[in-house]
Amino acid sequence: MSMEPATSGLLAQPSPGDNSPPLTVGELAGAVKRAVETGFGRVRVRGEISGWKRHSSGHCYFTLKDDSACIDAVVWRTSAVGLAFRPEDGAEVIATGKMTTYPGRSKYQIVVDRMELAGEGALMALLDKRRRVLAAEGLFDASRKRRLPFLPRVIGVVTSPTGAVIRDILHRLEDRCPTHVVVWPVPVQGEGAAGKIAAAIRGFAELSPRPELLIVARGGGSIEDLWAFNEEEVVRAAAASPIPLISAVGHETDTTLIDHAADLRAPTPTAAAELAVPVRAELAAQLDELMARKRRCLAKRADDARERLALTSCRWPEPAALLGPRRQRLDEVGDRLPRALGARTHKAEAAMNLVTPRLRRELLELKLERLGERLTAAWKMAQLVHPDRPLSRGFARVTDRAGRTLIHAEQARAAGELTLNYGDGRVDVTVAGAPGPASRPRLERKARTSYVAPQPGLFDGED
Template sequence: MQSSSPNQKRSVLSVSELNREVKHLLESNVPLLWISGEISNFTVPSSGHWYFSLKDAHAQVRCAMFRGRNRNVAFRPQNGREVLIRARVSLYEGRGEFQLIIEHMEEAGFGALMRQLEQLKAKLQAEGLFDPSRKRNLPYLPTNIGIITSPTGAAVRDMIHVLGRRYPAAEIELWPVAVQGQGAAQKIAAAIEKAGSSGRHELLIVGRGGGSLEDLWPFNEEVVARALAACPIPTISAVGHETDTTISDLAADLRAPTPSAAAEIASANAAELFQRLENSRVRLYRAIQHQMRHLQQLVMLKRNRLRHPREQLQNRAQHLDHIEIRLFAAGQLQTQQRRAQLASAQRSLVHYQPKRHIQEKREKLQQAESNLQRVTEFRLKHNNDKLNLLAQLLHNVSPLAVLQRGYAIAMDTNGRAIKDSRTLEADQEVNIKLARGNFSARVESIGD
């Protein structure tokens, strides 16, 4: 065994340098990775960064997602939740721990699909795509029905069987499409557009049999929902089982719980139609019999009312005679009434001669003038007395009347009345107003 020479120089790294080198090697040699796992030990310090472990059944790794990145995550991570992340491999130098720096995170599996479904449903709901007011009524007894589904599935066989049994008169046209897998949604939407614009169908059924959420997912795609909403003919969505509800169910004019139920809704039962036809025939036969009996009775009644022409002429002649007699009597009565009205008018004219009316009006006018003069004289005297009284009262309260009784008013040089001796000063000049004239004075002493 060789021993190191004392003069050989050793290359020694510090722990910090080692960790820094390892971090550089990891980050420069391992590209961005997609990793799935379960969250555990999830913590959020005051900085807003996320720290947790991502684990599976056999191992775990520390993860960090900084605040600038986790703001774009559409859900709140929780312990036990399966997630799919895109991250770069790194090393936390402070503790020498291997870790993942997460750039992107999304829910994995069923949870992610459900969140995506709810977001799309909310978006289309806000646009009014599911509004009941835009739903159309299905046609009664459509002569041509289009079916968009897989040509090999059980759903198409069930629908054709039900339509053939219940309503064999209807013409059925199949538009074969893939109902699951990559690109299925675009193919379904294209088939809806072509079938709706073909002008051959009165009704369109779109659907498939049951399956998992992933299997039914093409019917949750936005392109299918918009194609159904834009379809110019009424549509029925029949996807999966009764418990399955897809976005296409909400966008179509009607949702059927199953494909077989859609065929029953779209068709009329032939036996029921024949029974309704028989019932209508019976009601029509009875109505015709009733109408014929009514017409026979009406003919008998009219025949009994018919009279010989001679009898009718005699009745008409007698009727004319009666009219002539009534007209003559009415003319005489009218003449008498006009004569009475004329005599009454003559008497009224004598009573209402203009000269007489003018004299009456003149007398009334003279009486009114006399009354007006008396009232005017009374009013003038009353108002004069009232004015004198008010003048006497005004004189009694006038300051000049007080001065006539020997009083005087002291005022300062500005002409303001002096009411309080405390406002005066010695040797101040004041003006004294008397009942007749005024004079100036100077203050020598001031008392209370």
Template sequence: MDDLIDEPAAGGNAHEYTVSEISGAVKRTLEDQFGRIRVRGEIGRVSRPASGHLYFDMKDDRALIASVCWKGQVARLVQMPEEGMEVIATGRITTFAGQSKYQLIVDQIEPAGAGALMAMLDKRRRMLEAEGLFAAGRKKPLPFLPDVIGVITSPSGAVIRDILHRLRDRFPSRVVIWPVAVQGAKCAPEVTAAIRGFNALPATGGPVPRPDLLIVARGGGSLEDLWGFNEEIVVRAAADSAIPLISAVGHETDTTLIDYAADLRAPTPTAAAELAVPVRLDLAQRLDELAARMLRGMRIRVDQPRQRLRDLARAMGRPQTLTEPARQRLDLWAERLEPALRSFVARRRDILNSRPVRPALLTGYLSNRRQAVRALAARLRPATDRRIERRQDQFQSLATRLHPAFRRNLDDLTRHARRDAERLAGLTARLSAAGARITPPRQQTLDRLDRLRRTLGYPETLKRGFAVVHGPKGLITSAEVAAKTPRMEIEFADGRTAVTPVTPEPKPASAPRKPPPGQGSLF
């Protein structure tokens, strides 16, 4: 029978807890003891599943705490955790009953000092440099005169005003602004989207013109303020940009990773505008100098062949010089021939008169002389013609050699002049288009300022029923001065009217008050 009686279990009076009760008690104890704490440690095993929550470990050399950051809070983190990074996490301690462990619910993450940030920045820089994103061979040359400039910056800061002001002073250009956040959690994704968005624009025919040059600009700040421009997505977007990009982030002493990936780094946003466009007045002066040089060159290219032709012509001689001596000799002999013939005839007549001469003999003699003269003339004409033909052949040969050379020089001169004229016409067209583009905004600004001037001027106030009183010494602003001024003018909206102030007559002194009748003196 004793074997059938159960013995009471040891500790039977102790309270029996359920698993949920124990888990809830532990949870309340931890949350009461550690309401909101800051934990410093090294990040390890970062995981971000499709749910959007962020899971990671915080550890030191002896312990590890599982940490979680919910999806809504991840978007507001200033600094995303990376493995190996030393941070200070702010949050609260709680438990996860499903796995019987405690964990840290993180609300905010900040690097553990500038040393940790610089170490992480240097690690990221070396990693991207090893990939070749900072290589000099990837840098693209900037356009000499961009037609459209894309500016990625905050639309409300002083940076955009400085850039626009400097562009107006140097060379007014069309500017397309892509507004972004320049610090905080939204900085990196918005800057990345702006760079890739500008590159995705169509080259022609789109509603928004595709820029020829990009400027990423921000004013100075601390390392934490500029951290968005050190993010890997921003650096990769800048390196992949097909449009030349100028980085103007911070002041001259500030350096971010986008400066290494950009095609050119500017020390300040204002310097970026100076690097983007040249000075219009300098270009106009340079254009005038080139036009003057072109005209001088054209004159030289024309004058030199012309002078060379004159020199060759002088060296070659004139065809007339070849025949003039022969013609002169012919004239000389012709002048001497007639007296000689007369003398000869006279002598022969004397001989014939002195002795009888047979007519037949005289006729034969004259015939022989006439034939001799004809023979001499026949011999003289072919020799002269041959000399003239020989000189003409020499002249024709020199002219044949000279004509192609002159034609070649003239063709080269014409070609250079046409090319320079086309270049000058292109520059003139671009300059005219720039003037036509900047004139309407300037006219609108002038009209707006003129309307403001008319609104703030006192003539508009006069139209509302007010008047201005003028005296000999200027404006009269008090009744006392007006009473002492003998003559004044009142200005209305439609003109002035001269007036003379009227002095009011003095009021008569009141008579002494008489005592009421019937009341005598009391004394």
């Protein structure tokens, strides 16, 4: 049987004997996804982390690579919070998860649900890399270290509430110098331990009263057990603590990154308690010794002063010889004093007799001048207040025929016959309707000169 070669045309044509319809892209991608997930299932992959990124959603994306290949990986948010360490670029890990594909970009990837460091060597390499990065930021500089308070009144302890560590610290503090201790209980290993330790260090700074010293303590263990104290957030919290901090993690041979950031490293938790406070008995003994030294010094100074006084007093002259000339001088001055006072008095009287006449004349002239000034001022004031002064400006003063000034209309009506006083004379008038002879007003041209005598008491007080 001969078969004609297939030719391509404008429209797709089914081939004779072909019973498989064409697949859509989605169908093919789904088939590949099922094949990958079915063929591999769960896998464990060893490789180096590259391009680690935590999305705002909480999911983490990165690439696992070795010398020959690489594979994309993702850690969902629910799995990321349970990781035992904080992944970072360059760390060699063993990732456990399942293979799948991402049809949206036609690539395969591994969904990681557990991740561990690939052996102790990888753990140490990660630790060394993290140490160098933090040291480059200056978090371990000696210039940042602070002196511990000599006798803290309140001590904060970050450790597990159960176990021998907290008991050893409290027991040693009680033996040396009892003080107030505030314990912030935290897990010291396992998932989430690092975050709680860092939160406790930061939280002590917000307490009131705030502790004067912090102790971060844990017993000994493997590097995996102590790993929480190597986490970056714990190291940064210790470096940023406003309270002086003692690190007491593990035994003397154990070293963690928090030891470099702390103000002081203690080889053990018990040693941290010894470094935190002095021995009360030793302080009391030291105080007693200082008091005894003070008493001895004061006694010696008193003895020396008495000795110097005795040596000096032997060289002093007799009181009679020392004070005799002064007494004689005092007697002479006492005898001369009455004569000197009498002569001084006579001299003063003579000088006074010379100036007394002149002083009396000058005082009299000054007094007369002042009296003249006051008289002139009083006369001016009398002219200003004279009742006839406004008459020169067109005003008139109303009086009865007896010369009494009338200031009310009722008084004018009652008087009947009035006199209008002007500046240049006066006019007699009769009020209309008032009893009395009817007469026409008569104008007198003769002006009347008035004189106001000085008021009594104007010069009162003058001699």
